[in-house]
Amino acid sequence: MSDTTQTIEPIVKGRGIVKRYGRVTAIDHSDFDLYPGEILAVIGDNGAGKSSIVKAICGAVQPDDGEIVIDGEKVHFSSPIEARDKGIEIVYQNLALSPALSIADNMFVGREIRKPGIMGSWFKMLDKPEMQRIAREKLTELGLMTVQSINQAVETLSGGQRQGVAVARAAAFAKKFIIMDEPTAALGVKESRRVLELIKDVRSRGIPIVLISHNMPHVFEVADRIHIHRLGKRHAVIDPENYSMSDAVAIMTGAMEPPPIEQQQLSPK
Amino acid sequence: MADVQKSTRNRQDFENTLDSSDANVASFVYEQKGFVAKAQHFLHGNPTMVPVIVLVASVIIFGLIAGERFFSPFNLSLILQQVSIIGILAAAQSLVILTAGIDLSVAAIMVLMSVISGKLAVELGVPAPLALLIGFGGGIGAGLLNGFLVTKIKLPPFITTLGTWNIFYALMLWLSGAQSIRGEDIDNTAPLLKIFGQAISVGSARITFGSILMVIVFAVLWYLLNKTAWGRHVYAIGDDKEAAELAGIRTDRTLISVYALAGLVAAIGAWASIGRVGSISPTSFYEGNLQSITAVVIGGISLFGGRGSILGALFGALIVGVFQSGLRLAQVDVLWQVFAIGWLIIIAVAIDQWIRKVSS
Numbered sequence: 001m002s003d004t005t006q007t008i009e010p011i012v013k014g015r016g017i018v019k020r021y022g023r024v025t026a027i028d029h030s031d032f033d034l035y036p037g038e039i040l041a042v043i044g045d046n047g048a049g050k051s052s053i054v055k056a057i058c059g060a061v062q063p064d065d066g067e068i069v070i071d072g073e074k075v076h077f078s079s080p081i082e083a084r085d086k087g088i089e090i091v092y093q094n095l096a097l098s099p100a101l102s103i104a105d106n107m108f109v110g111r112e113i114r115k116p117g118i119m120g121s122w123f124k125m126l127d128k129p130e131m132q133r134i135a136r137e138k139l140t141e142l143g144l145m146t147v148q149s150i151n152q153a154v155e156t157l158s159g160g161q162r163q164g165v166a167v168a169r170a171a172a173f174a175k176k177f178i179i180m181d182e183p184t185a186a187l188g189v190k191e192s193r194r195v196l197e198l199i200k201d202v203r204s205r206g207i208p209i210v211l212i213s214h215n216m217p218h219v220f221e222v223a224d225r226i227h228i229h230r231l232g233k234r235h236a237v238i239d240p241e242n243y244s245m246s247d248a249v250a251i252m253t254g255a256m257e258p259p260p261i262e263q264q265q266l267s268p269k
Numbered sequence: 270m271a272d273v274q275k276s277t278r279n280r281q282d283f284e285n286t287l288d289s290s291d292a293n294v295a296s297f298v299y300e301q302k303g304f305v306a307k308a309q310h311f312l313h314g315n316p317t318m319v320p321v322i323v324l325v326a327s328v329i330i331f332g333l334i335a336g337e338r339f340f341s342p343f344n345l346s347l348i349l350q351q352v353s354i355i356g357i358l359a360a361a362q363s364l365v366i367l368t369a370g371i372d373l374s375v376a377a378i379m380v381l382m383s384v385i386s387g388k389l390a391v392e393l394g395v396p397a398p399l400a401l402l403i404g405f406g407g408g409i410g411a412g413l414l415n416g417f418l419v420t421k422i423k424l425p426p427f428i429t430t431l432g433t434w435n436i437f438y439a440l441m442l443w444l445s446g447a448q449s450i451r452g453e454d455i456d457n458t459a460p461l462l463k464i465f466g467q468a469i470s471v472g473s474a475r476i477t478f479g480s481i482l483m484v485i486v487f488a489v490l491w492y493l494l495n496k497t498a499w500g501r502h503v504y505a506i507g508d509d510k511e512a513a514e515l516a517g518i519r520t521d522r523t524l525i526s527v528y529a530l531a532g533l534v535a536a537i538g539a540w541a542s543i544g545r546v547g548s549i550s551p552t553s554f555y556e557g558n559l560q561s562i563t564a565v566v567i568g569g570i571s572l573f574g575g576r577g578s579i580l581g582a583l584f585g586a587l588i589v590g591v592f593q594s595g596l597r598l599a600q601v602d603v604l605w606q607v608f609a610i611g612w613l614i615i616i617a618v619a620i621d622q623w624i625r626k627v628s629s
Contacts, residue, residue, distance in 0.1 A: 081517050096515035098505040100575045105501055110517030112498035124497040153314075 005010055009072065010035050011177055011208055014125070017056055017066035019049075026052040027063065028232035034177060035268045039199065039209045040238075041219040044229030045252055050212060051181070053229065058090050058208075059083040059181055071176060078143055081110075093182045095166040099155035104128070104135040106154050107169045138172040141166075152245025160191030167198050177208040184218050216245040225265045228252050239265040297416055298396035301468050312575040312624050316577045319620055321571045323613075328586060331595025339598050342474035349480040350468075352564075352590035354379075354545050356483040357538035359564035360490055361531040366565050367494070368507045368527050369574025370419065370426035375535045376557025377437035378411045383539035384441050387450045387549040390459035397459035405536045410533020413435060416525035434558060450549040466544030477539040486534060487583045494579055503527060507574030563610060564589060567617045571625065588613065 014032035026049045034040050044050035055061040057068060059077025068075050070086065077083045080090060096236070097106050108131045114120035115127045136150050145162045152160060163183060170178045183199065192215075199222050203209055210268040213219050219226060219242045228236045228251050236251055236258035243251075250256035258264070312318055332339050358375050365372040382404040392399035411433070418429040455462050465479035494500035502523045505513040514520045546553050568585025570577030589610060596606045 060454075080515070081519075084517055089517075092515050094512065096512040098508040098512055098516070098575070100508045101501065101505055105505075106516075109505055109513070110499065114498070123492075124499070126496055126498060126501070236594065 008035060010267070011071055012056060012057060012210075013069040014053070015067050015069075017053060017063045017068065019052055019056055019061055019063050025232055027056060027064065029066065029232045030229070032068075032227070032234060033237075033266065034055065034208055034210055036208055037203065037206055038224040038268050039203050039211055039222050041211045041213060041223035041226045042229060043213065043216075043219060043248065043252055044235075048229045048252075049232040050229040052232075054179055054181070054210060054212060057083075058088055063259070084173075087173075087177075089167045089170035089174040089178045091163075091170050091178065091180040091183055093185060094163055097154045097162055097166060100153055102151045102153055103139070103157075103165055104132045104150050106165060107131070107135045107138070107172065114265060134172070138168050142168050142171065142198060144168060144198075158191070159187050160194055163187060163191070163195050164198060167195065167202065169203070169208060171202045174207050177210065178202065179210045179212070181212045182214065183211070184215055192218065216248065220245055220248075224268060228258070230254060237266050237269065239263050308560065309624060309626075310622075316392045316571075316624065317397070317518040317581045317584065319624075320567060320581050320588060323567075324584050324588050324591065327591050327595065331591060331599070335595055335598035339595060340393070342472050344594060344598070346474040346476050346480070348587070348590040348594050349483075349591070350477045350545070352477040352586040353477065353483040353565060354538055354542045354554065355557060355560045356583060356586040356591070357486050357534060357541060358561035358577060359568070360483075360486050360585050361534035361538070362561040362565050363396070363568075363570055363577075363579045363582040364490065364494075364503070364527050364531045364534070365426065366507075366562075366570055366572060367503050367574060367577065367579075368524055369510070369572075370524075370527075371424065371430065371562065372415065372528070372531055372570070373430040373558045374411070374415060374434040374437055375531060375538075375561055376554045377434045377441065378408055378532055378535040379539045379542060379557065380535040380554055381437045381441040381444070381539075382408050382552065383503075383543050383549050384445045384450075384541065384551065387455065387459075388444060390458075390462060391450050391454050394458070397461040399464070400459065401423025401540055404539055405533060408532040408534075408539070409529050410532070412529040412535075413525060415532070416528030419528065420521040420524050445549075445551040447551055449551065455543065455548065457558065462540065463544045463547065465541040466547060477544070479545050482537070482541050483583075487579060490534070490579050499523065499617065500527070504575050507576075509575070560589070563614055566621075567613050569617065569621065571621050572618070574623075576625070585617075 003221055010033040012032060012034040014030065016029045017027050018029055019027040030049070030053055042050045042054060046255065052061060054226075056063045059080050059082050062078065070088070075086070087229050098109065101109070113127045113130050115125045119125040120127070132150050139150070142164070154165060159167065167180070167183070180199070183195055187195060196218060199209060199211065211219065211223060222239070226238050226240055226248060227234060228238065229251065230252060238248065238251070238259065247256060251258050271615050293621055338344060347429055358379060361375045385407055386400045386404035389395040389403060390397045395403075415429055418424050418433075420427050452463070465482055466477060467474045468477040494503060502518045503512065504525055505516070505518060510520055542554065543549055564585035565582045565583065567573065567588050568577065568581030568583070570581050572578070592609050592613070593606050596609065
C-alpha cells in the first residue's frame with residue numbers, strides 16, 4: 001500500500017473499520033494510520049464520518065468490523081476511559097473541564113494522587129500539594145504558568161486559558177498519542193495562535209497528535225499529513241506542502257479526484 | 270499531480286499583525302476591581318462566608334433584642350439540640366444537592382428507619398444494636414433505590430424522590446399502624462435507641478449526644494468531600510456531569526454512592542431522632558424534607574450543583590434555629606418565624622445567583 005520504503009511502524013493502524021447506526025453506515029471500511037511524532041489532521045465535510053472514525057479509535061464507539069492496532073497490540077476499547085488507561089488522551093471540543101474546580105483539581109480528575117502511607121490507603125486522603133506541584137510543573141513546561149494561580153477555578157479563565165489547561169492535562173498524561181477535537185473552533189485569533197503554538201510544542205515533545213479541524217489555515221499550518229475523509233472512507237492522505245487549501249477542500253467535497261495512491265502521503269516522508 | 274503550489278505552512282497573512290499585539294492571552298492577570306466586584310469574587314471563592322456572616326449578624330441582633338436570655342449557655346445549647354435532627358438531614362441533603370440533584374425522601378427514610386428499628390427492638394425483641402444495624406442497612410437500601418432510579422432509569426431526582434417519599438411514608442404508616450412507640454417501652458426494652466437524647470452538662474449548658482453526633486456527621490462528610498477523590502468527583506458531577514464523564518469519572522457509580530450515603534446518614538439521623546423526640550412517632554418530621562432543603566439553601570449550597578461547602582448546611586440549620594429561638598424569646602408570633610425563614614430562603618438563592626455571575 002505504501003509509496004515509501006520506510007519501515008517505521010504506525011502507532012495507530014486501523015484497517016477496514018466499519019460502524020453502522022441502523023441503516024446508516026458512518027464508517028465504511030476505512031483505514032487510518034498515525035505515525036510517531038507527527039501531527040495528522042483529519043478533515044472532512046459534515047457527516048463524512050471523521051468524528052466517527054476518531055471515536056472508534058478512542059473507544060467512544062465500538063466498530064462493527066475491522067481491526068485497530070495500537071503500538072502493535074490489537075485493541076477493543078469499550079470506553080474512552082479504557083483508552084485513557086492505555087495512554088491515549090482526548091481533548092474534547094467542550095474541553096471536559098469542571099468550571100468550579102481548580103486548575104490542579106481539573107488536571108487530576110479521575111486519576112488523583114493519594115497521600116503515601118495510612119492516610120492515603122485507609123483514609124483515602126488526597127495529596128494536594130503533590131498534585132499542585134505537578135500541575136504547576138506541567139503548565140510551566142508549556143509556558144502557561146504564572147505563579148499564584150494553580151488553585152484558581154477554571155471558570156475564571158478565558159477560553160484560550162481553558163484550552164491551555166485541557167491541552168496541558170492531555171500532554172501531561174498521554175503516553176501514546178493525543179486526539180484534539182476542534183481545539184481552535186471556539187477561540188479568537190490571538191488565542192488560536194497560542195493554542196497552535198501549544199500543539200506544536202506538544203509535538204516537539206514527541207507526542208503524536210490527531211487533529212480534527214474545519215479550519216483549513218490551521219490545519220495547513222500545523223499538520224504533517226492530512227487525512228481526508230469522505231463518505232465514511234479514507235479518501236486520500238496528502239502532504240500539505242504539495243497541495244493548496246482549495247485542493248484539499250475540492251478533494252474533500254468530491255469536486256476533484258484524489259491523487260493516485262502512489263502520490264499520496266500514506267506514511268511520513 | 271500537476272499543480273504543486275506554494276507552501277501554505279507559514280502562518281497566515283491576517284495573523285501578521287499579531288506580533289505587535291498583546292500576547293498575554295494565556296497568562297493570568299489580576300486587575301484592580303471595585304469593592305462590590307471584590308466582595309463578589311471573595312464570596313465566589315468562599316461560598317460559606319455568606320451563611321457565617323448571616324449567622325453572626327443574627328446572633329448579635331437577637332442578642333440585642335432578647336438580651337442575656339438569648340446568650341445564656343442553656344439557650345445556646347438548646348438551639349444546638351433543636352437543630353440537630355434537621356442538621357443531620359441537611360447533611361444528607363447537601364450531598365445530593367451538590368450533585369445538582371435533590372432528595373425529597375430523606376426525612377421519610379429517617380422516620381421509616383426509626384419505625385423499623387423500634388419495631389424490631391421494642392416489639393420483636395431483636396437486640397438493639399442489631400435493630401439499629403438493620404435500620405442503617407435499610408437507609409442504604411432506600412438510598413440505593415433512589416440512586417438506581419436516577420442513574421439507570423434516568424429519572425429526574427425531583428420526580429424520583431417525590432415518588433419514593435410517598436412510598437417510604439406509606440410503608441412507614443403501614444409498619445407502625447400509625448401508632449407511636451412509647452418512650453417508656455423503649456426505656457424498658459432497648460434504651461440504646463434513646464442514647465442520643467442524653468446530655469452532658471457544662472454549667473447550665475446541656476449538650477446532648479445528638480448535637481455532638483450532628484457535628485461529627487458534618488466533620489466526616491466535610492473530610493470526604495474535601496480531602497478524597499470521591500468528594501472532588503461529587504463536585505465535578507454537580508458542576509457539569511457530561512464533562513465529568515468525559516474526564517474519566519464513573520458518574521453513575523459516584524451518584525449511586527451519593528444517594529446511598531445520604532440514605533445512611535438519614536438512618537443515623539433516625540437513631541438520633543428517637544433520643545430527641547423521646548418516642549418513635551409516625552407523625553414526626555413530616556416537614557423534615559423541606560426543612561433540610563431550607564437549611565442547605567440558606568447555607569449557600571447552590572441548588573444547581575457543584576458549589577458550596579457542606580459546612581454551609583450546618584450554618585444554615587443554625588441560622589434557622591437562631592431565628593426561631595430569638596423570635597420566640599422576643600415573644601413574636603410563630604407565624605413571623607415562618608415569614609422570616611421564607612425571606613431568608615429567597616435572599617439566599619438571590620445571593621447565590623449573584624455570586625455565580627462572577628467573572629475574573
